[in-house]
Amino acid sequence: MAIWLTRSRNVTCHLNINLGLLRILTQSYGRSSLTTSATGRNVRIPPHVGLLNLAALFSFQRFESVKAEKQHDSEDHGDEKQALDFPGGRVTFTSHLRFISESPEKRIHCYRVLDDNGQTIIGSNFQKVSKEIAVKMYSHMVTLQIMDTIFYEAQRQGRISFYLTTIGEEAINIASAAALTLDDIIFPQYREPGVLLWRGFTLQEFANQCFGNKSDYGKGRQMPIHYGSNKLNYFTVSSTIGTQLPQAVGAAYSLKMDKKNACAVTYFGDGGTSEGDFHAAMNFAAVMEAPVVFICRNNGWAISTPTSEQFRSDGVVVKGQAYGIRSIRVDGNDTLAVYSAVHAAREMAISEHRPILVEALTYRVGHHSTSDDSTKYRSLNEIEHWKMARDPVARYKKWVEKKGWWTDDDEAVLRSNVRKEILQAIQVAEKVEKPPLMDLFTDVYDSPPPNLCEQERLLRETIKKHPKDYPLDVPV
Ligand SMILES: Cc1ncc(C[n+]2csc(CCOP(=O)(O)OP(=O)(O)O)c2C)c(N)n1
């Protein structure tokens, strides 16, 4: 409830108060009168009006009073002459007792280039892309979609233990990757395999990891989709939400110390922003002026948690300013907008030694993973709407087609080739031997500690006791 308090000394304070505070105020202000300007006109309230009456008077005005308060937010009540020299800059004084509103009147706008029909919005400001890059982006988005569909089916058939798709987020994956260089170091969450695909990870390499065979760089020690590539500057996915964020800041800081023409780029979901690691990383990056680009895929759901239960702020983009980080909100389903925003973010991060936050608005069209059924917590209509009306791949396709860079024949050839290549990769990966049992215990300690040796002994004993339950294709 917003109230203007007037005292005889002509001091006006603007308050945002609850009933408890109102009680304290009426007591401490004693016989002075209260004046409300909540409706735009001043109403004098005599000192004898009881607290309950006062509460009733204001309770139905809550909406209007908040509006008034917001209007005042935009006025400058600061006294330029009366200021405090304080670390970080001059702070002007005000005699208005006024709290900053918890939410701005308007939400932060979302940058886009393509309209819903995939055509460039006249006057839009974006990074030009060559035909080669434009077509490569489109074909990689399609490849990612086909890979997801086939791998998902392979999991349903029991051929791999787990899978998680990126459907609906192809533009964020591919366009952001295209705007970076190979020297930029990627710290992914798990819904960005398209970045790795763009960097040259082969479909065979993806399949090897999902099957956890001997050719998997992680030697089968991670669940499927926890890809990583030293060669491609792509840190291995960690299931633990948010851990990649402070790591990215540290890597970015080292790139700056080494005067490298590169930045660190980290991806995370809206759910990830509730982790302490997100806040530690943002603050550390701002203070250390680390060249890191934070890319948040705000896809509406963190498994079954909707964003309304994740935060009460205007999404994620506003958190950047609180930490002193330049930020942008972008339409995550608009390939050209994502490309342009990340391209600009990278340039600023490196040339100005600063972190940048990009919030990409999108939607997780698939279930969280193969362990989830999202129809239990969200409507089919919502899913269908994003799948059909807001599909980033179809939208971008219209643009490349209009440019004359893509035809139906190109589409048919691409789809058929990619499908064949993925099926072939799965067949090969399935036949490759699994890493030996011993690999489970190596590569961490020079000489394994007693508890690890004990675990190995117990595992071998269990296999001997229950040979039928042990997979035949894993050498003991
Ligand atoms: C620290 C931690 N807490 C909880 C989990 C369980 N978990 C796995 S994924 C996930 C949701 C994350 O959502 P978000 O970061 O928004 O990414 P999205 O899956 O939507 O891409 C949760 C809670 C986890 N892996 N790590």
Ligand SMILES: [K+]
């Ligand atoms: K999410």
